[in-house]
Structure formats: C-alpha cells, structure tokens
Amino acid sequence: MTNSSRAAYHHGNLVEELIAATIGMIEEKGVDAVSVREAAKRAGVSPAAPFRHFANKTALMTAVAEQAMGRLTLSVQQELSATGDADPVEGLRAIARGYLAWALANPTHFDVIASRTVIDFHGSPKLTGETEAIRLVMLDLIARGQASGRISAALAPDALMLSARAFIYGLCRMWIDGHFAEWHVEKPAGQAMAEAVELFIDMIGGRHATNLSGT
Amino acid sequence: MTNSSRAAYHHGNLVEELIAATIGMIEEKGVDAVSVREAAKRAGVSPAAPFRHFANKTALMTAVAEQAMGRLTLSVQQELSATGDADPVEGLRAIARGYLAWALANPTHFDVIASRTVIDFHGSPKLTGETEAIRLVMLDLIARGQASGRISAALAPDALMLSARAFIYGLCRMWIDGHFAEWHVEKPAGQAMAEAVELFIDMIGGRHATNLSGT
DNA sequence: ACCGAATGTAAGCAGTGATTACATAGGAGG
C-alpha cells in the first residue's frame, strides 16, 4: 500500500510532487527562478531529499520537460488526426496550428522544453524521440505533397523541413522571449502569430504567383 | 591622463575590462556560467567593484549585449549595402544572409542578445532601437517589392514581416540551442541553414507554382 | 523476525548576487 498518505518519514510519491512544485514555481516566477531547495520546501521535505530522486537540478527540470513534451505531442497529434489526410499541406498546417496553440496556451511548459541550457535534451530519449517523431511525420507529409504535385518538387525536402521547423520554433520562442511586448498593440500577438502561420503554409502551398523576371 | 595604466587604487577603465572579461567567460563556459565575481577577479579587482559601474548582473550582461548588437546591425547593413537596391527580394535575402552569417560566426554574442532572461532588452534603447531599425528596413523592402509586383500583393505585409523574422530568429536559436547536434551528419549545419534561407526567400519571391486546386 | 535496499535527515562546503560601511585617489576651487 505505497499509495497511502501516512506521510511519515517516507513521503510516498516525492517525485511527482517535486515536479508539481517545480511547475508551480515556474508559473509563478519563471523558469530561471526555480530552486530545488524551494521545491523541497514546498513538498515539505529536507533540502537534500530531491537529490535521492534526481541526480541534479538539470535532471529535475528535464523530468518537467518530458512531461510537457508529452502534452505537446498529444496536442499536435490531436490536431493532426482531426484533419483528414487528403491534403498533405493541410496536415502541415494542422501541425503548425497545434504546435503554436499549445505553446501559446502553455508558455511555461514550452519554456522548459525550449530552454536547452536548463535541461538535458539530448540525454532524454523521450525528448529526442518525440521530437524526431514529429519530424518524420512532417517529412512524410512533404513527400506526399510533392508526389501529388500539391507542393512544388523544386523545393528540397530537407530545406523545406528545416524552414518549417525554424519558422514555428522561432515564432514560439519570440513569444516566450518577449518579442511581442510593444508590437502589434492594435492586434493581439496570438492573432498575428496565427496569421503568420497561415501565410507561411500558404507559401508552401505555392499560392502566390509573381512576375519572376524581377524588376 | 586617465588613460595611463598606473594601476593603483583606481583601475582606469574597469567598465570595458569587465565587459571583455565577461565575453571571455561566455566564450569559455557559456552565457549561464557568467559570474560577476569571476569577472571582477579577472579584472584584478574586488568582488564588489563591478557594482559601482553596473547596478546588477543584468546590467553588465546588457552592456555586453549592446556591444554585440552593434556588430550584428553592422554586419547586416554591410551585407545590405553590398547588394544593389534593384530587387527588394534580394535586399531581404541579403538581410537574412547577413543575420545568419553573423549569428553563425559569433554564436556567443548572439546568445547574449537572444537570451532575454539574462539581459534587460526592453530597458535598453540601443537594443530596442536597432531591432526596430532593421524591422523598418524590412518593412520598406516588402512594400517596395509589392509595389513592383515582385512580391505577391496577396501577402499581408505584417504577417510576411513576422514570418520572416520568426524564420530567421528560429534558425539562429535552433543553432545556439543545439538543435543540430545529430542532424545532417552528411551535410554541415551551416550549409543546411543557408539552403533553408534561400528556399524561404525564394518562397517569398513566389517561384514555385503548383496546382492550387488541391488533390 | 531480520536484513538489505530505498528513502529520508542533518550538517556543511564552495560559490553566487547583492548590500553596507569604510578607504583611497584625483580634480576643482580657494
């Protein structure tokens, strides 16, 4: 009966409670204001106790990131499965929307995932694996889009892939990095970002013919 | 003769030497490993001395960021003036190239500018001003491109502007955040990023017609 | 019932940003 809350010498489920306390601290004072001592205090435990479960602060933050990443991929996949797979471009649009929407709705969680200096991204199979999984889904969508002529075959898949990732990642990072502080006072930042996403996907879809001869 | 190096009780030009020491620390151990005590030690001065010139650690890091920003805008403007203003799209391409090239060549400096948690970006007129200046140049290029038909008028300037900024910012942040650790082993990350830039600018130029009717 | 493993505590170390009180140097004005 490890689930009992006798709350004696042994805590019971310190791990999850430490993660929860950490998330609370992040939401209150930002990702840089996290301290494992404070997390221990909030869990009602000694300052050294967390180190029994996490080798160091980075490991604790990485655990938080893994939990956040799980929710992110869930959001993306839900958005993706809600879209039919008739048009690959719409699949890419769904991924972009899901990714952006989740980041806007959960800025603190996204902050943890994105702030690579405070987590051990490459040391976490879950983080690298789920990132790679999304990448492969996008690569498949691009390939199908080009096979059906929906995406120009002149666009190198690798470069297109990287462009799309950089775009959406940059958009989210600009958000959490505070780039929209004074921007677009007449228009909510979220709306501006959504419009940018639509424009970017439309560009991939090749909707905009111009005179290619230049000036 | 304040420039003399008598090196007595008063240091002479502690400010610049502290900034130099800070940059050295960043290049050695990363932006998060900076400590003002260590910077003071490297400058041969007491741990409290830096606080006579910088209100806090953030102010010191912001000074470093301002110096870095100056070099970034210089790089961008050089690349821009080296390109004729005949084709606005090529102007955008030049900005993107200059921005990316500088970030790749000076990752530590870019890291300081980008890591908004460690500097006071919005409190620095130089940082906000030079950022806004580049933004205005891009906005002008977009307007001219649309006026000449070189860029599709169907693309909302605001959204296009934001897309371009998010793209290039995301690319650079992916670089400094270590997203290219295992990627593209067969192809240098710098080359892959350059190709992504070319593709993105080409998309703005509308080079890629597809069947818009969908599948 | 016992014993080892898991999990907690207590105490302490080195390092951090920051503040306060005090010491020193240099330049302006008499």
Added chain:
DNA sequence: CCTCCTATGTAATCACTGCTTACATTCGGT
C-alpha cells in the same frame, strides 16, 4: 599648495544556491 567633494575602489557580511557526505529511518522480501 592645500582642502574638500566626488568617483571609485575595498572589506566584511548576508541570504541563498546546488551539491555532498554521514547518519537515521522505514519498507519489503526471505
């Protein structure tokens, strides 16, 4: 030349941090 003010440095100290080591306690399997 001397004095005084201000800029700039030092010394000492505080609260806090991540982390380690030695010790205490509890749980679970045999």
